[in-house]
Amino acid sequence: LDEKDIELLKAYGEGPYAKEIKLLEKSISDMQKSITEKIGVKELDTGLAPPSLWDIPADKQRQKTEQALPVARCTKIIGEGDSAKYVINVKHIAKFVVALAQHVSPTDIEEGMRVGVDRTKYQIQVPLPPKIDPSVTMMTVEEKPDVTYGDVGGSKEQIEKLREVVELPLLEPERFTNLGIDPPKGVLLYGPPGTGKTLCARAVANRTDATFICVIGSELVQRYVGEGARMVRDLFEMARTKKACIIFFDEIDAIGGARFDDGAGGDNEVQRTMLELINQLDGFDPRGNIKVIMATNRPDTLDPALMRPGRLDRK
DSSP, X not given: OOHHHHHHHHHHHOOTTHHHHHHHHHHHHHHHHHHHHHHTOOOOTTOOOOGGGOOHHHHHHHHHHXXXXXXXXXXXXXXXGGGOEEEEEETTTEEEEEXXXXXXXXXGOOTTOEEEEOSSSOOEEEEEXXXXXXXXXXXXXXXXXXXXXXXXXXXXXXXXXXXXXXIXXXXXXXXXXXXXXXXXXXXXXXXXXXXXXXXXXHHHHHHOOSEEEEEEXXXXXXXXXXXXXXXXXXXXXXXXXXXXXEEXXXXXXXXXXXXXXXXXXXXXXXXXHHHHHXXXXXXXXXXXXXXXXXXXXXXGGBOHHHHSTTTOOBO
């Protein structure tokens, strides 16, 4: 596409009130920033207030007076608003249709969420964060790498494609909205050892403010049945709690190989892990603002279902 074609697409993608809406959105965001600066509150992914606002003695007193709550999972919400009912599943006991406690807002409860319930009427007392395996939490890269795109030599075209897939949708999503197209969701880096695949991923982590999660393919190959698939679920569940997230799967051929039946059943667990990964990449649950980068030395051994557009859009 040349510049004239892009301008034409922009003209068709914009409605009669597009400019006014953009100005209103900008003024709203500027007002939110000014309010946040005056209040002095900084948003955190952990959801915790700054230590200066902690009231530890009151928390200790509350722990002494309140009983421990059983943990359940809200499987379905029937109705809307204050009259809604909630179907919860208490593990090893039964399913119940319950209401909310008076101090809980209906907007705080979602389907699939873990909740704390009382021991008598099983009313929902408090929403709980998702339960995530500590080994999955440890995969998050806390410090930004000091690698930039300038450190990657001889890969100018590949870097431009990588920026189109990962950077632009996170930093400038309005470009894709104006053109009326969905942004790419994933990219596969392949090539012989030493060509800069992992280096490119580290440069991406340096450029964006998104949470960066690095996963080695062999870490998802577990000893017990179902453990690898559970780790993949926890990985994407943790990624959905972030504003924006980049997941980098290094050596993806450890779990993403083409499926075949050798009669021995040795690769069944690896295939289960790959099927869960495929489901998370393009299943019923929306992926959200999660970008996926995969790296491998052997792209010819990967399963075709993993390579199709919508899961990995660029190679």
